[in-house]
Each structure stands twice: as structure tokens, then as C-alpha cells.
Amino acid sequence: MTGIYKDVMGALVRVLAADNIDNSTKQSWQKLIDAELRLGGQGAGISVRDKFDYDCCLYALLHRELAPAQWDVLVAKYSTHKANKVGAIGRLVPRIASPAPQIFIYKAVTAWAIPRLRGVQDRKRSTDMIVLPVEFYDMNAWDPAASPERTRHRWRSGIYQRLEFLEEAAVIHATELFDREEIFIDAA
Template sequence: MGIYKDVMSTLVRVLAADNIDNSTKQSWQKLIDADLRSGGTGSSLSVRDKFDYDCCLYALLHRELESAQWDVLVAKYSTHKANKVGAIGRLVSRMVSPAPELFVYKALTAWAIPKLKGVQAGKRSTDMIVLPAEFYDMNTWDVAGSPERTRRNWRGGIHKRLEQLEEAAVIRATEVFDLEEIFVDAA
């Protein structure tokens, strides 16, 4: 039975399953659950059943994706702080770049945790990781003072590799989801 609408929203929901307790709902979940209660897709499933299914898909993806693919999805889309930070650390150790390790770490972290407009570290109550604005200043990423063009090339190469890895992970996750026939229009 198809209960999900599309790949990306399913990925976000499934990767959030490890950070959801059943006593409070995140705002996006309330919207999905309201649609389901009003007779929308999957309305025959209880909230607990949907959560259990999310957890099963989480475990399935973790098992079926290559470790680098899993880590790039967790780094980019998970809401679980510790899992996100752990995935970023594992990706840093896998990243091949002529840039120094500090640069690779900061470039990868800035990619996984983009700067949010209107949100400042420590200024707003949020359950998300919010980095200080200066973290995104590429001048702080290289203590050797390499030329700006070199730093831009390093950052571009790192981000390009991450985007390729993310694309491959989403393609593989889509294949897994399709085999499970989880989408509404799956027949």
C-alpha cells in the first residue's frame, strides 16, 4: 500500500524517524498527519503505524545504501544532531581533496548545514544545528592563507563531489522505495 507521496519528502520523514518521540510532533509532521486524518493518503494507518513504517524504511535504507551514500543523506537531511555530526565526520575522512583537513571539514559542514536566513546561533530557540555566521567565512577555513581562487576551487570540488554522492544516494534510495511500492501512485 502506497502511503508516501514523493522521494524527497519521504527521505526527510524517514531520516527524522530517529529523532521523533511520540509525545510531541514536529510542525511538518502535524501537517502530514492532518492530511491523513482528513481522508488523505494512508489515512487508514494510525500515527503509530506510520511511525513504525518510517522506522522500518530507515533501517532498510541504512542496510541497502553504501555507507558513504547513507552518510551523505544523514549529513544533509537528518534532524538528529548527533547522527548528523557523526555522518559529517565520516564524510570528512572519505573526502579526497588537495585542501587541508580543516578546510575540508568546514566546507563539508557548511554544505551539510547551510546558513539559514534570519537565524543566528544562540539567538533563537531551535532544535536544529545553527552555526555561527563566521563559520561560513571561507577565510577562516585555511590557516595557511592560500589564494582565494585556490580556496574557491577546493570548495567547489568538495561541494561537487558531495552533490554527486547525494545524487547517487537519492537514486539508490528511489530504487529501494520503488521495490517496496511505498508511493501513492505505485501499482
């Protein structure tokens, strides 16, 4: 198989979106890839359907080969499938060790996986994604015991560091799997 993806993050986003793609409508990034293929760009010898099938195969490979926590952190951060994203967030919460209360951990993990998007309130962005209310990101509401602000910041920082460490390990493992499959355009 010749390489059909340009980079790791692009491949991850495309592969994790495979479970949310129906063949009747195209997302804007898909249209750009499809146009590149029609114009004889990189990977032009691969049909759109074959590329989608390959995305699905890589999705299955990642799901099978990554540790469950690695899979969940990637799905929570990059998936466009709402139910899968929410499920992955729910499975990550008990994996995060922190002295913070459980509700704080849940909200911190959710805010990390679904960052606040600017432009959503004034309709400049698509709403076909999970959009949390602005109030959700108010860390004061995450702790019913009203711990000091410094403590809450320390908790959130620790939770985010754990998630980012897990994400980094997952991306490294996914990169190794992708390299083994020789999916990148410059590979071969």
C-alpha cells in the first residue's frame, strides 16, 4: 500500500472520524481531500471509497492495538462521534488519580477533551459538535467544598498533565503502528 496520509495528526483525526462519516454528505475536510484526489494529488490512485475503507481498517487497528486508556484519550480528544467521545470521557475519569473530588475530575476531563470554542455563541462555528455551555468551564462550580483557588488550579493542572502524558503516549504508539503500516506519503 502506498502512503495516503500526510502526517500523524491528520491521519488520527481522519481515522477517528471514520465512525462518524456517512457517504451521503461530506465534511469540508473530506471535500478537500476528495478534490485533491480528483486533481491527481498525492494518493490519486486510490478511490474515495477505498480511502474510507482504509480509514476504517486503521480505526480497527488502533482500537485493537492501543491500550484501552490510550484509545479512550484519543477518542475523547479527537473523535467527532458524539456518543463515542462522551463514552471515552466517562471511561477516562476513573483512570485519573487526583486528590480532587470526583465531580471536579469529571468536569476537568470533560473540559480538557471538549475545550471551549470561540465563535460558537455568535454562530461563527458549526454546531454539529459537542458544545458545552460557557458556565461549564467555570472552575468555581467544579468543587462543591469550595476549596481555595490555588488548590483547584493545582488539581486541574495535575489532571491535565496526566491526560496530556496519556495522549502523548497514545500518539507515539499510534505513530509506531502507522509507520509499520507505511501509511504516510513520504514512507516507502
